[in-house]
Amino acid sequence: MIKAITVKNWKYRQAGSEKWKQGRKDAAKSEIQAELIANNEIPSPFIDCHARDIQWVGEKDWEYQSEFQVPKEDQKKRVQILEFNGLDTFCTVNLNGEEILKTDNMFIKYSVDVTKKLKYDEPNKLHLYFKSALVEARRLEKIHGKGHSFNGEVSRTQVRKAQYGWGWDWGDAVMTCGPWQPVRLLSYDAHLRDVYVKVVDPNAQESKIDVQAEIDAPKSADILLDVKVWGPNGNEIEIEPKKQLVSGAKLSVKFPIKEPELWFPRGKGKQPLYTFETTLYSSDGTILDKTTKKVGIRNVELVQEPLEDAEGTSFYFKVNGVPVYCNGSNWIPGHSIPCLFTDDDYKKWIQLAVDGNQNMIRVWGGGYYEDELFYSECDRLGIMVWQDFMFACAAYPAYPEFIASVQNEVETQLKRLRNHCCLSIFAGNNEDYQVAESCNLDWDKDDHSGDYTKTSFPARTIYEKTLPDLCAGLQPDVPYHPGSPWGGKDTSDKTVGDIHQWNVWHGSQEQYQNWYKLGGRFVSEFGMEALPSIKTYEDCITDPTELYAQSESVDFHNKADGFARRLALYVIENLKLQGDDFESMIYTTQLMQAECLSYAYKCWRRRWYGDGKRYSGGAIVWQLNDCCPIASWAIVDFYGRPKLSFYAVKRESTDVGVGMYRNEDSNHDNDSESGIGKPHNYEIHSYNVDIWGVNASLKNIPAKLLVDVYEVESGKLINSLTPADVVLKANQTTEFVKALHLPKGKKVVVYSRVEVDGKILATAADWPQPLKYLKFPDRHVGYEISDGSITLTANKPVKGVQVTVKNRDVFLQDNGFDIFPGDKVVVKGDIKKTDNIGIRYYNM
Template identity: 30%
Template structure:
């Protein structure tokens, strides 16, 4: 090689080294090699991260299964102890040469000191906040040691309780010491009227060590400035941290596309000063694909990618899935009181859905697969909204991403519920940090529809007797604290960080405990059918502007009960059943209300079945009353969608993922097109309710009067128009004209709505009498079962009316295309049954229940 060739070779090498001097971030997940130990002990055992102390103790058989029998009491000692977690990891010389090393801890529950190589690097005191700690100065080449010491969340705040002078009204805190309000930790973990008390601690969300050069993207937010069908204007807002001590010139690029063949790119040169830099890069999208809620169209998502390049090397990148839409909450004074409804992409939307609680008492059990299944269920049940209730957690990113992909709007509470809270400077600072962290984390999601300050605290202060319980001075201080937290701090945070979204200080907005006029004002919680012991028909007169909570309990089905109880426990008021019933009036009220509508069975298993039927039909009555009264009422979110452990509760889906009758009835009540027949005084009125965005001309309803043996006695047909996004009275006659000379106890109306092309749009059945007064036959149901790929296909046919058929299959989490349904005489129905575990036809067993077979 001559001199010229050598010079060229050296030059090439120098250019190559310059081009590759910076690297992309290296993310090292620190989830292995963890052990745990009780403080004061020397026994270190293998731990799982993310996880909780209860899960680790359970894995080592050091506590019994807290969900079984009455074991909840046997594990309460855990919350009073301090615990340590430790791991070690290796760092090489090249990693140490990078410009920055950041330890990211997404969730520590709750009071924790974090030590790395002998240095205290973090003092954590809020379960709801993630942490990013610059650790390069304390890292070592070779083995590094990381230790997290958790202090008992109960003991930590006992001095606050002792010096406060009064006890907060946190009645759901199932302990002699109501300490939960002092700690920024999931309130439900201290117990609730459906929840087990497992006041956990642990590393409950992921841990990472991230090495990077020059700069990190700390936050990327695609802010939607304006969106219409013709054009969307967005602002790509980034917080970029220059981790060096010098100003750096960088190229910021943003790529965005709806499909792979329409990618667009914008870019600009930026100067990054040492430390935090805020950068803005606007973009326009013509004729955007709008994100639509479930039932209205596709929840279209664009992919946005922001990258930072320095000296030709990409040093940072973040991606976002963005749904372009407008969501507005209308809460205006009107002739009735104060409206409350959501307008999505310019159209008023009737909100159909439920309240969501944490899906497990042991949060790391909730996997991305479980979130995916939840939203598959929610979508299948024709819902378009979930309310994340304020006594749980700000859910994992996967929750909101699944909501985005499935077109489900999210009403997001801040995590405060059913008690007043402190408002001292340190507490306020913790809440401010928590609000900033979670607002910034969640604001980019298309599904996020609104923020709400708390659950039921305003109502509690006005109508739950708190004012009588405390001195005037103490209660006045509580009121000041309420204003500081929910009328000043949180709305200020939302305005600063997420100004396009609606904020409401509390739900319900206007306390409605026993005040009929309050139904006219914004959102309401109706607990008349539970705490008020009212019949389900009370839903017809207690019509709110928006119903954000209402509910009635039922046991889970027997296969779930058998996971926590034995045959000897199968009594309504057995100790084990009461341990899994956290509502004081629960089991007795279920039986009492059952007696209004059904013959109360003697056998426990039959009572469980009839209780499921009762909950489903009773709650459906409320859903239909709300939809029927639109646009005065514009939302129906029942309590509650899910369970956090196997329990008797208000849920529609039990802990193991089994749909109760309530979930099937909500699917029917929330159908895009609904026929609702309801008795009003002496008339039977037939309403047509549509959530579709287009009118349907020339529809017809056919109504058949038939007896339970299948004989048709009369038939009516009425033609008309189905108006989009509305509820209209379609037919009205005195009840006697519908029934004629037939026996109300053995007759029904079968109503069918058809389009002009003959396609069935909806059908329904109306009964003239309560089930307890009906002459229900025990129908002979013919069944045939065959395998179809990985599914089981079951076909049923009956000679006479079979009410509320329940197909019971002894496999947890099985899905049915339908269940808890009525089968009319001569009708044939095919059900498809699936399981994530797969179903074998050879081993497939089932049992049929029908209301006529219960004695």
Template identity: 40%
Template sequence: MANFFSIHLDLMSERLIPDPFVGMNEKTVQWVHLKDWVYECAFPIPEVKLEEWVDLVFEGLDTFALATLNDQVILKSNNMFVPYRVNVSKLLKPMNILRIVFESPYIKGEEILKDRGQRVCWNGHYSRIYLRKAQYHFGWDWGPSLVTCGPWKPIFLEKYTSRIKNFRVDSHVAEDLQSAIISVSVEAEPFSKDHKMNVVIIGPDGNPVPVQEDDLGQRLAKLIAPQLWYPHTHGEQPLYVIRITVTSSSGEVLDTSTKTIGLRRIQLIQTPLKEGSTFYFAVNNVPIFMGGSNWIPGDNFLPRMDADRYSRWIDLVVKGKQNMLRVWGGGIYEQDEFYDECDRRGVLVWQDFCFACGQYPADAEFLQNVTEEAVAALERLRSHPSLVILAGNNEDYQCLRQADDIVNHDMSMPESEWLTSTFPARHIYERLLPDIVREQAPGTIYWPGSPWGGEDNNTDRTIGDVHLWNVSSGMLVPYQRYPDLAGRFVSEFGMLSCPHVDTIKKTFFGDSKDFHPQSEAFEFHCKANSYEKRMFTCMGENFRMSFELARYVYLSQLLQSEAMGWAFRGWRRKFEGKECGGALVWQTNDSWPVTSWSIIDYFERPKPAYFVISRALAPLAVGVVRKPLAGAAGIVAHSTPHIYPPRKSNFSVWVANATEKEYFCTVELKFISIESGVETRTAQHEKIGAKATGTTEVIMGECPEDEPTVLSARLINESGEVVAREADWPQPLKYITFPDRELEVAVRGEEVVVRARRPVKGLVFLNGIGWSDNCLDVIPGDEQRVSAKGLTENIEYIYYGKDEN
């Protein structure tokens, strides 16, 4: 009956408001969320037979909605995440009027806040914690305050004699992976003794799987040597199709429903270590380093997110060699297309329940609302093979811990006191939600929150998952120390950067002619508190600053890429001892054009960090790093490195192998003068056996620091091909100049060939097309080739120090 709607999109389509994403229009359209809005439509209905039922289905109403049909109240909604179904058989006429009044969530929230009082809340309006609505709509440190309303998911009429009401699929893979059981339970309404229900399971090969019915009416399929589903980094994604058909006694098909599942064994491994315990995932008994990112809603106006857009985003994730996305708790339970695409492409999903950064209530009405929401979400999501873990919230424990002077909650108090404490939502995260998960999605891993573990659920990096924010904020620790800051699983960390310069020119300035990166229009598109203080500190410690727009954008992106490279390489190296089980960068994407922590901007343009992370997560990767000898000041503390500069450094080279087979290769290490490009030393280890699913340390030694030298490591296979490369540069880069690089960039069809006589740092191709690789360190004697569809000879590029000498 109805398409997806949102009041801002509808007003834009009628040209009643400007695009809120352009210039500073956000603040000129905020009057929209101070109003109530009415949606109304008229529709005819064909004759309804006596034995037929007619339901009006609302898949998603945002958020406070009163629906009437032919002037009769049929529904009151106060939860954006709960679908509703109303039988309207007796209310229908030949012509019908459906009217939905949406109260302003902003005003409604302010009324509740005035009545119930202010609670601890990070980001957005304080009232949001009382509302079951996507929390980011109220503004975040990367997003605008555009509080939406409207029917954000389809509304339709369903006419039926019998319909499939509940269709549940549970599966279990044996520990030895040699067998599996698929259990199917179905509930239909109305369902008479004359009706028949047929369950068909089709294997990945297209052949049917035998199905039996047990005494309880469940259909069971027992499989020998099942085809197992893996993340894309470790295998294929075979899918089984379960099809349900309800027929009448005459053979008429009354209803059908289909689900697609994958069979896999997922474990969260937490075993004791010398300090704390492990936190890593094993898929089909294979320990896997989870390298990925945090997913926020892809748009502030959710109806814009269609199947094609989801497909393009997941394609970027797969091409970036990421195997896990964390669906952040301040957004939504994503649309079906998101999880379907993750199933098909082999991307694991960490799903937060929709609570973020706040002191949520837990009164009886709120608990009932949350229960309906959680059950609805799990009924929809539980059969997806990509879904591997559910977390109760995002940063709520951390938020309250840091506001301990206000909350003063004793974590040791008995459960019987939780609901009457200053942290009543603890009951939601540690009792209500885990009970619902056990009932609705048995076997799915549940984790009370993110971060969670240790005495204060964040600062203890030896237990559970952590959010590391002491590099780009907090203590502002130099990013070169990321490897030392490893947690058992780092579910959030990141570094701010600008989006692509074309994104900025298209959206940031609007009618403004002031194109300076410190202009009001530019800074309006960064919502992070004190972002200049944080970003400038990190940039100024490492690079020579520039405020020419394109160069400023580049430096911010180089900063992000360097920080992410140090983090991912260093933490993946620690997977060998299971000291770090994974890292999810904050964040994958943006919900609008903005300077943020994303590694891909709103218009799907990857930033340089995307490519650096991709190389660090390759199935086979090489790493190289040097540190000053003990007792010398140096790269990790930028305070006074020039007073006692290190005369020598320790260096080490390692190989990370994510595959299940030992890999035989050659590791080459060259020492190259940055000034002259002359090779001063070479170390080569042939026929290294890089151990499976772990890290192999290869070369260690001392490196003189009498002149700036880059250490270039390459991983070469038995056929002589370069499989991976990495370079370690003297820190900080601002002390080095890069004149006369003699860089050659040659276009050959849809391929670019790059060579240099002297080392080049951070070569970035600026053309907004789909590059196979980018942000390259180019070393003399090491030709690199990258490709891009639609490539022309007009290549724009920049590298660190270009045209600055």
């Protein structure tokens, strides 16, 4: 059987120093900052303003050293391979004083045959010398020329390393180096280098499976390969042929699975996973190597087809022939020091996406290809993954050595990840075509030659030739998209492909009530910034006198360009400030972010009308998470504390929901795509409201629609519509009410519900805009606490109720909601009767 020794207990030193220092005990993964912090040599970059004090670390070279011992008996093994699963980034590797490897790409797995270089029953010394990636990038830039970038120092484009390490508008520069993935010694006679369970023809009647194995074995040996399959319920599936004689380096075992259980994203079905066990045997029955893959059988398509009554084409996904509207979020690296992000962290964060009713996560191109566990959890929980290749916000070089490194990188990652059914699309880059537009680089859309290396946009060769060819050869069942955004006449074309819609916050800084006219066929980025929890600031700022909204420390924990002006613009434009204390400001920015994102999700999801009319295929908010404690566009902060926007997105992403939008009577525009009127202005006009239902399930749902109209200031119920029988059509939006007229000159809130057999399935409230003009006198919110929940009521309509457990961190299933008279809102969570509960609501 194959034997593996993982190298641990790394020692480190600054290059040229005499003294080695012991790193974290038993750590298999390391980045130099993690070791320096653990030994109190530098402060955490997350605390106070220390990130600026530790920049020197990234400018130095660093050395690592460890020893491992190989038993004498392992000398009998045919091959000894040192496997470097990730070295960050420019590394010279020595084994027992002999150089065995030089690396320059963080994303490549390097394997070195050290069979004749090992010592047995005595220590083997492994030495790693890491050059500063920052210094190397600047050196390479002088050779290959300066490029362009939107974030971070432009020299970063020369290096195949996680780009966010140069600093981004949501994170400090933390220039890491080290063995960021495990180093292992593999000893074997025969080895399964790679096993790909290729689903050739996924369908519900019979799916054809091709288990492709890449094998390292002696040519003369009699070695058998055996494949076993177990169904999702653990029942073994008989297949033929089972065992085959190994001849050569590659072997394919083909067989059908009849009536397979198909994998669906959450909300569309179950997530059954088949277990494929591939084993190498010697002629005497000895197991030489074994690998197990859990694989979902599914077919994923990117549908770009003509639309009825609209220009351009659709952009949405089908899984097993079922159209899927994508409610999701963008994912950035979970930590500025990757080796400190744990398995438990991955599980917690993917579960947060599930708790937020999301069905897609986009792995953004400025970080790194995520850990295996990330994709396994997405497989298990039914989260589709949009996977960018690691290029972001820049014009990259494309000289031969660079392309060769990218090819090696992509082959490494596709082979590692291609058994994961969650993978739904590969995108060549993040916003690099936008950089090309912004910087007037060569981009002839009629040139399809595939070789653009002599132009000022040479990386187009990578995105339109290198990457699609590799994907077609290694994982042809996943659609490829040249970039994000990409499609149409330019990257902002709302009728073809996907867009990043940043004209709220960035760009023209539109009012967020106008999201409906800013949407596209698929919006893969949009967002609004908000401050994180007061607890998060208390965790990362040690000076209590700095805990106010405009302090130097608070400003330092915000990297967004022009954040003070832009955040103030959206707050002042929309919400009444309720005190100048820090917690009030935090609440106000979070409510504003929640309102902003709620408008986007409901406006765009409305446009999912069914066959030929899927004018919008999804909304992927920027962003789910943070890599450090900071104010950003994240809907959950670094410490896992959801902002109010997390819950707003969750409510707008329910399988069954109701939506509303307010229009001006005098300017009502029956847009053929949206059915939504002109944007609001702040004069008194006569308004009407559209009401619709959304249903992600695959069955029609007969229901009753209930609609009440309240005067905001008095809280009086002034109108109730007669309950109407409606049907929420399967897997689409259904219009219920067109232009419900509202009383002129009155500020009224419309409260809608859909009910089945007396049970409320979904609610929505449409409030007059802007909220800052509204007054809420004589409001009272009552609540009762029990173990596991808190129940809230209100005497009049109340906006943006926030429940806070002050004495500890508790994840609540709902927050930031509205309450109407007669409702009992039950918030579940790990609440105790003894908890210190805080209640806040808008204009309290």
